[in-house]
Amino acid sequence: MAARRLVVIGGDAAGMSAASQARRFKGPDELEIVAFERGHFTSYSACGIPYWVGGSVEGPDALIARTPEEHRERAIDLRMRTEVTEIDLDRQRVRTRDLAAPGATDAWTGFDDLVIATGARPIRPPLPGIDAPGVYGVQNLDDGQALLDALRAVEGGEQPRAVVVGAGYIGVEMAEALVQRGYRVTVVDQAEQPMSTLDPDMGRLVYEAMCGLGIETVREAKVTEIRTDGEGRACAVVTDDAEHPADIVVLGLGVRPETTLARRAGLPLGESGGLLTDLSMRVRGQDNVWAGGDCVEVLDLVSGRTRHIALGTHANKHGQVIGAGVGGGYATFPGVVGTAVSKVCDLEIARTGLLEQQARSAGLQFVTATIESTSRAGYYPGARPMTVKMLAERRTGRLLGVQIVGREGAGKRVDIAAVALTAGMTVEQMTALDLGYAPPFSPVWDPVLVAARKATAQVARDVEHTAGGR
Amino acid sequence: MAARRLVVIGGDAAGMSAASQARRFKGPDELEIVAFERGHFTSYSACGIPYWVGGSVEGPDALIARTPEEHRERAIDLRMRTEVTEIDLDRQRVRTRDLAAPGATDAWTGFDDLVIATGARPIRPPLPGIDAPGVYGVQNLDDGQALLDALRAVEGGEQPRAVVVGAGYIGVEMAEALVQRGYRVTVVDQAEQPMSTLDPDMGRLVYEAMCGLGIETVREAKVTEIRTDGEGRACAVVTDDAEHPADIVVLGLGVRPETTLARRAGLPLGESGGLLTDLSMRVRGQDNVWAGGDCVEVLDLVSGRTRHIALGTHANKHGQVIGAGVGGGYATFPGVVGTAVSKVCDLEIARTGLLEQQARSAGLQFVTATIESTSRAGYYPGARPMTVKMLAERRTGRLLGVQIVGREGAGKRVDIAAVALTAGMTVEQMTALDLGYAPPFSPVWDPVLVAARKATAQVARDVEHTAGGR
Numbered sequence: 037m038a039a040r041r042l043v044v045i046g047g048d049a050a051g052m053s054a055a056s057q058a059r060r061f062k063g064p065d066e067l068e069i070v071a072f073e074r075g076h077f078t079s080y081s082a083c084g085i086p087y088w089v090g091g092s093v094e095g096p097d098a099l100i101a102r103t104p105e106e107h108r109e110r111a112i113d114l115r116m117r118t119e120v121t122e123i124d125l126d127r128q129r130v131r132t133r134d135l136a137a138p139g140a141t142d143a144w145t146g147f148d149d150l151v152i153a154t155g156a157r158p159i160r161p162p163l164p165g166i167d168a169p170g171v172y173g174v175q176n177l178d179d180g181q182a183l184l185d186a187l188r189a190v191e192g193g194e195q196p197r198a199v200v201v202g203a204g205y206i207g208v209e210m211a212e213a214l215v216q217r218g219y220r221v222t223v224v225d226q227a228e229q230p231m232s233t234l235d236p237d238m239g240r241l242v243y244e245a246m247c248g249l250g251i252e253t254v255r256e257a258k259v260t261e262i263r264t265d266g267e268g269r270a271c272a273v274v275t276d277d278a279e280h281p282a283d284i285v286v287l288g289l290g291v292r293p294e295t296t297l298a299r300r301a302g303l304p305l306g307e308s309g310g311l312l313t314d315l316s317m318r319v320r321g322q323d324n325v326w327a328g329g330d331c332v333e334v335l336d337l338v339s340g341r342t343r344h345i346a347l348g349t350h351a352n353k354h355g356q357v358i359g360a361g362v363g364g365g366y367a368t369f370p371g372v373v374g375t376a377v378s379k380v381c382d383l384e385i386a387r388t389g390l391l392e393q394q395a396r397s398a399g400l401q402f403v404t405a406t407i408e409s410t411s412r413a414g415y416y417p418g419a420r421p422m423t424v425k426m427l428a429e430r431r432t433g434r435l436l437g438v439q440i441v442g443r444e445g446a447g448k449r450v451d452i453a454a455v456a457l458t459a460g461m462t463v464e465q466m467t468a469l470d471l472g473y474a475p476p477f478s479p480v481w482d483p484v485l486v487a488a489r490k491a492t493a494q495v496a497r498d499v500e501h502t503a504g505g506r
Numbered sequence: 507m508a509a510r511r512l513v514v515i516g517g518d519a520a521g522m523s524a525a526s527q528a529r530r531f532k533g534p535d536e537l538e539i540v541a542f543e544r545g546h547f548t549s550y551s552a553c554g555i556p557y558w559v560g561g562s563v564e565g566p567d568a569l570i571a572r573t574p575e576e577h578r579e580r581a582i583d584l585r586m587r588t589e590v591t592e593i594d595l596d597r598q599r600v601r602t603r604d605l606a607a608p609g610a611t612d613a614w615t616g617f618d619d620l621v622i623a624t625g626a627r628p629i630r631p632p633l634p635g636i637d638a639p640g641v642y643g644v645q646n647l648d649d650g651q652a653l654l655d656a657l658r659a660v661e662g663g664e665q666p667r668a669v670v671v672g673a674g675y676i677g678v679e680m681a682e683a684l685v686q687r688g689y690r691v692t693v694v695d696q697a698e699q700p701m702s703t704l705d706p707d708m709g710r711l712v713y714e715a716m717c718g719l720g721i722e723t724v725r726e727a728k729v730t731e732i733r734t735d736g737e738g739r740a741c742a743v744v745t746d747d748a749e750h751p752a753d754i755v756v757l758g759l760g761v762r763p764e765t766t767l768a769r770r771a772g773l774p775l776g777e778s779g780g781l782l783t784d785l786s787m788r789v790r791g792q793d794n795v796w797a798g799g800d801c802v803e804v805l806d807l808v809s810g811r812t813r814h815i816a817l818g819t820h821a822n823k824h825g826q827v828i829g830a831g832v833g834g835g836y837a838t839f840p841g842v843v844g845t846a847v848s849k850v851c852d853l854e855i856a857r858t859g860l861l862e863q864q865a866r867s868a869g870l871q872f873v874t875a876t877i878e879s880t881s882r883a884g885y886y887p888g889a890r891p892m893t894v895k896m897l898a899e900r901r902t903g904r905l906l907g908v909q910i911v912g913r914e915g916a917g918k919r920v921d922i923a924a925v926a927l928t929a930g931m932t933v934e935q936m937t938a939l940d941l942g943y944a945p946p947f948s949p950v951w952d953p954v955l956v957a958a959r960k961a962t963a964q965v966a967r968d969v970e971h972t973a974g975g976r
Binding site: 049081083084087092093094098099101205209347348349350352353368369370372373374375376377378379384386388413415416417445447448449450451452454455456458459461465467468469470471472473474475476477478480481482 | 519551553554557562563564568569571675679817818819820822823838839840842843844845846847848849854856858883885886887915917918919920921922924925926928929931935937938939940941942943944945946947948950951952
C-alpha cells in the first residue's frame with residue numbers, strides 16, 4: 037500500500053493532468069492515485085465539439101486526448117461513471133456513487149491530497165421549453181453526440197433551420213458548424229453586438245461579417261420561451277418581439293463553475309462561484325485540497341481581480357501545477373491576461389487583456405486606438421484586412437488590452453499582446469518590438485505595431501491635453 | 507528660408523521615414539528637408555523583390571511605398587539620381603553629383619542635421635566571372651527588373667537552369683521564386699546546412715524540405731568561379747569539386763553596410779563596417795549626424811553587442827526615431843532581439859535571439875530543447891507539423907533564442923519568443939503565458955509553450971547534475 041493517496045474529482049483536462057503529473061513525480065509505491073469521473077469520457081477536448089458537429093473533425097475519438105485505459109496504464113485508479121456526492125474535509129474522504137449500478141450503496145474513499153476538478157456547467161436559463169427535446173447544449177461529448185444525431189435526423193429535406201441562443205464563443209462556433217452542415221442559422225443574443233467578449237465597436241465587425249456569411253444575427257433580443265410543437269418538441273425560439281422557427285435549438289450561453297460539492301464543503305468561492313486558490317492552485321485556507329480547470333477563478337494579471345475563464349489551455353496548466361505540488365515539486369499558475377481566440381468561418385476574432393468596460397470597473401483610465409492593416413505586405417497575395425483595437429492606460433501608457441478582428445493571420449497575432457501584457461509593457465515599448473517581418477508574413481509595420489504607435493500618440497495627446505500633464 | 511536644413515543621404519526606408527517624420531514635427535518654415543537618392547526609386551520594398559521575380563507580385567510599382575512625387579508633396583526637396591560623394595563634417599555640408607547629367611560639376615549643400623541612410627551593398631566575392639552577363643544580384647528594383655528581363659529571355663524552351671549562390675534568406679527566397687517560374691534550381695552554399703541563420707540541426711530540416719521541393723541544394727561547397735561561355739556569358743557555377751550548369755546565376759550572399767562615405771568622414775564604424783549610433787540613432791560622438799537602416803549596427807539586446815541586420819522593418823523604425831529627434835521630439839530604438847522570418851514555398855523558417863554559436867561567443871552557457879508539435883489541434887484540419895528549438899541560459903533559465911521550422915502557422919509564432927526575449931523572461935515564466943487557444947489556431951499547449959516546458963525541465967536537470975547546483 038502506498039504511503040499517500042491522491043483523490044481526483046473529475047476526469048477531464050485539469051484532473052487528469054494533475055494525476056499524470058503527480059505520477060511523474062511519485063511512483064505507485066509512494067502515491068496511490070484514485071480519480072472519479074461521472075461521465076463516459078476522460079481528457080477530451082470540449083473546445084473541439086463545434087468542429088466535430090460541423091463535420092470538419094471526426095469525433096468523438098479524435099477529441100479524446102487520453103482514454104481511461106491509457107490513464108490506467110499509468111497506474112491511475114480511474115473509476116468511470118462514478119459521481120462524487122460529498123467532500124468530507126474533516127475526515128479527509130469523499131463519498132461516491134456508482135452511476136452504472138443505480139442500486140449500489142454509496143462508498144467513502146479517504147484522501148491525503150484532494151484535487152477538485154469538477155469543471156463547469158452550461159448556463160441554462162429557466163425558460164419555458166428549455167428542457168424540451170430539440171434543445172441541445174454542447175458541453176461534453178455526450179451532448180455533442182446527441183446534437184449530431186438530432187441534426188442528422190433533421191437533415192435531408194428542405195434546408196433545415198437552427199437557432200443558436202447566445203453569440204459568444206460557443207454560439208459563434210456552433211453557428212459556423214451549422215452553416216457548414218447546410219443549416220439556415222439564426223443567432224439570438226441579448227447584447228448590443230455579438231461576441232460580448234469584445235467591445236461593441238469591435239463586436240459590430242463580427243456582426244457585419246456574420247451577416248455576410250448568411251448568418252441571421254438578432255441583437256438585443258431577450259429570449260422568453262422555447263416554443264414546442266404538438267409533440268412537445270422545440271419548434272421556435274421566442275424573443276420579446278419575434279419568433280424564430282427552429283428545427284434545432286442550440287444553447288451557447290457559456291458556462292458557470294460547477295462547485296456544488298465545494299460549496300457544500302464550505303470551501304471559498306469567488307463572485308462567479310468558482311473556487312479560490314493560491315498561486316500553487318491550492319484551495320485558499322487548505323493544506324491538501326487543490327483545485328483547477330473550469331471550476332476555479334483565476335487571477336487576472338491586468339485587473340488584479342479573480343475571474344472565471346473556462347478554457348482547456350488553462351485547465352491543462354492548472355493540472356500540471358497541481359500535479360507538481362502534490363508530487364512534492366514546485367510550480368505556480370501566476371494568472372491570466374484574458375486571451376481568447378475564435379473564428380466563425382473565415383473570420384478570426386481575438387482578444388487579450390481588458391475591454392473598455394472591464395478596465396473601467398477595475399478603476400483604470402485609458403485611451404484607445406483602432407487601426408486597420410493587413411496580415412501580410414499589402415502587395416503580397418493573400419494579404420487580408422484586420423482591425424486592431426488597443427487600450428493603453430492614461431499617463432503611464434501601459435498596455436491594457438488588445439482586440440483583433442480580421443481574416444486569416446489575424447487571430448494568433450493577439451499572442452504578441454498577451455506576452456507584452458504579461459511583461460507589463462507600455463505601448464511605446466511595444467512600438468520597438470522586433471517582430472518577424474517578411475512580405476508573406478507581415479507588412480513592414482506589423483498591425484500590432486501600427487496599433488501601438490497610434491496608442492502611443494493617443495497617450496501623449498491625452499497627457500498634453502490634461503491640466504495635470506502640464 | 508527655413509531656420510534649419512536637414513539633409514538626408516539615401517531615399518529608401520530609413521532616410522525617407524526620417525524625412526517624413528521630421529516633417530510631421532516641423533513645417534517647411536522651420537525645417538527645410540533635402541534628400542539625395544542616387545537611384546531611380548524611393549521608399550521601396552527590397553524584401554518584396556523575390557516575390558516580384560517569382561511572379562506572385564506585380565512589380566515594380568507595387569513595391570514602392572511612396573514615390574518621389576509623393577515625398578515632394580510633403581515639402582521634401584528630393585533630388586533623384588544624385589549621389590553624395592563626400593560628407594564634410596567640419597563645414598557641415600555634403601558634396602553631390604548629378605548622375606543624370608554626367609558633365610555637371612559637383613555641388614555642395616550645407617546641413618544643420620544630417621541623416622546617413624546609405625543602406626547596404628550586396629556581397630560580391632571577387633571570383634572570376636562574377637561580373638559576367640548572366641550573373642544577377644537582387645538588391646534593388648533595378649536589379650529585380652534586370653533579372654526579370656533576363657529570366658523572360660531564357661524561358662520558353664527546355665526547362666532552364668538557375669543556380670543561386672548562397673542559401674540564406676535571399677538565396678532561399680530566390681530559389682522559391684525561380685521554382686515558381688519553372689526553373690530547375692540549384693542552391694550552392696558553403697555552410698554545413700542552408701539557412702546558416704539557424705543552428706545546423708534546424709538548418710538540416712530546411713535542407714530536407716528544399717530537397718522535397720525539388721531544389722538541388724549543395725552544401726559545404728566553395729564557389730571558385732563563374733564559368734562563362736564563348737560569348738562571355740555566365741554558363742556555370744564552379745565549386746571546388748563540381749560544376750553546376752546555369753542559364754542564370756543569382757547571387758544571394760547577403761549584404762554589408764554601405765558606409766564608404768561615413769568611413770571617409772571618420773565616423774565610427776563597428777566590426778561589420780556599420781555605423782555606430784546611440785539609442786536615439788545619433789552617430790556616436792556627433793550632435794547632429796544621425797544614421798539608420800541597413801548602414802548601421804544595432805544593439806542586440808540578448809548578446810549585448812552591436813550587429814548588422816539589414817531589414818526593412820528596422821529601417822522604418824530607425825527613420826521614425828531619427829525624424830522625431832531631428833524634429834525636436836524624443837524617441838529611441840532600444841535594439842533588436844534578432845527576429846527573422848522567411849519561407850521557401852510552403853516551408854516557414856523563423857528565428858529570434860541567439861543561435862548556439864552566437865550564445866557561446868557572447869559568453870553565455872545554455873541548455874537546448876527541441877520539440878515537435880503542430881500549428882493547430884492535431885485533430886483539426888490543416889494542422890501542420892513544426893519543430894521548435896529553444897535555448898535557455900544555464901541556471902537562470904532566461905530565454906536566449908528560439909528557432910522554428912514548419913509549415914503554415916509556424917513562422918509568426920516566433921513573435922511570442924521575440925516579445926518574451928525583449929521582456930527578459932525565463933523559459934519557466936513562458937510556460938505560464940496566456941496564449942490564444944482554440945483548435946483551429948493551436949494545440950491546447952501552443953508549440954512555443956511545449957518547447958518552454960521542455961527547456962524548463964532541461965534547466966532544472968542541468969542544475970541538478972552540476973556540482974554547483976547542489
